Amino acid sequence: MSTASQLRAALAARLIEDAPSMEPEWRRTVQTVPRELFTGSYFRPVAGTVPTTYRPVREGEPGWLEGVYSDETLITQLDGRIRPDDVTEGAVTGSPSSSSTLPSLVLRMWRQLGAETGHRVLEIGTGTGYSTALGAHRLGDADLTSVEYDPVVGGAASAALKAAGFAPRLIIGDGLRGDPDGGSYDRLIATCSVRYVPLPWLHHVKPGGKILVTLSGWSYANALALLDVTGPGQATGRFLPGCTSFMIARPHDRPPRPTLVLLPGDERPSRIDPAKLDDWTGGWVAQLAAPSAERMGAGAEQILWDVSTGSQARTAPGADGGWTVVQRGPVRLWDRVEQAVQLWQAAGEPHQEGFGITVSATGQWVWLATEDGPGWYLPI
Numbered sequence: 001m002s003t004a005s006q007l008r009a010a011l012a013a014r015l016i017e018d019a020p021s022m023e024p025e026w027r028r029t030v031q032t033v034p035r036e037l038f039t040g041s042y043f044r045p046v047a048g049t050v051p052t053t054y055r056p057v058r059e060g061e062p063g064w065l066e067g068v069y070s071d072e073t074l075i076t077q078l079d080g081r082i083r084p085d086d087v088t089e090g091a092v093t094g095s096p097s098s099s100s101t102l103p104s105l106v107l108r109m110w111r112q113l114g115a116e117t118g119h120r121v122l123e124i125g126t127g128t129g130y131s132t133a134l135g136a137h138r139l140g141d142a143d144l145t146s147v148e149y150d151p152v153v154g155g156a157a158s159a160a161l162k163a164a165g166f167a168p169r170l171i172i173g174d175g176l177r178g179d180p181d182g183g184s185y186d187r188l189i190a191t192c193s194v195r196y197v198p199l200p201w202l203h204h205v206k207p208g209g210k211i212l213v214t215l216s217g218w219s220y221a222n223a224l225a226l227l228d229v230t231g232p233g234q235a236t237g238r239f240l241p242g243c244t245s246f247m248i249a250r251p252h253d254r255p256p257r258p259t260l261v262l263l264p265g266d267e268r269p270s271r272i273d274p275a276k277l278d279d280w281t282g283g284w285v286a287q288l289a290a291p292s293a294e295r296m297g298a299g300a301e302q303i304l305w306d307v308s309t310g311s312q313a314r315t316a317p318g319a320d321g322g323w324t325v326v327q328r329g330p331v332r333l334w335d336r337v338e339q340a341v342q343l344w345q346a347a348g349e350p351h352q353e354g355f356g357i358t359v360s361a362t363g364q365w366v367w368l369a370t371e372d373g374p375g376w377y378l379p380i
Contacts, residue, residue, distance in 0.1 A: 002065070030107055036059075039130070042067065044067070054092055073102045075096045075098075076099055098150065109189060112240060113187050116139075119187050121143060121145070122146075122205075124190040125147070133160075136166040149249070175249070176249055179204055187205070190212065194216065194252050202232070203232055211227040216248050218254040219283065219304075233360075233361065238357075243280050254294060260296075285341055290306065290333045309330050347368055364377065
């Protein structure tokens, strides 16, 4: 049986092999920080279950340590309250609400942030504390502040960080409000997603500093952006390569809705293939166009439900080829989605790195190709 140090070395070797340009400081960090201290227990999804059920995996059980040192996201809480140790037998259902993100992604984001020794960094979303430990090892405890929304999650992270020998400044509170004591930071990194960049962040990070954040929405499409703060409340940036996703910050999550009932509406042919919404960037473009909508379905049969107005759109294969769409309500969701997807297609269907974002007093504008090109305002 492999030991924790052996498994950690093997994981570090894989991560370094996948990122040969990794800086020596980050190499030492990933080789040193013991992930097992931050994932004493976690949930594993049970394959083939609908809805997905989760089985707890606890310290000392067969496969526990191997799971800790897999390059996978480990779910550590369901429904904002259920932790693995709360489950006494069998498996449970629920929505993941806290996790230890896969190490390769955490490490990549820390490197994309460009934080250096001497930079003051604000982390939003302590989670298990593993990401925080990586930052503390690389930058030092004194220059790192981490904010966690959930007091139970934050308490466990604090204990794990202390056990690992780290002592960054930890805060329990709403990370979307930033540091409650104010302060000036060189970098901000978020390990949750948000519908828009919270305004306090744009005042915490000094001009010339950077914000790394995943933008999401009620259709749960995600895009990672790196912004340069240009002044108080102002920033501009680009979206980055790859496919990065995080759980949405609880204050930004969609409100509860009643059971979905599909109602009659106006029918017409669709001008786009609904399956374009299954594309990583295509689904995100659709979300930009209809930010209050939840997306369900797949392929030719998509369903959009606007949480704020009750508007609906649903697509289906056409009887003679093509596709049809039925819409109802004050917001013509599919009209908006069609227009956005067609603009994206006309540009050659670029990945998200072909988009940028500008934040100013007039709003938060996501644009395609150039700042004066087509774009969409984020909901604030």
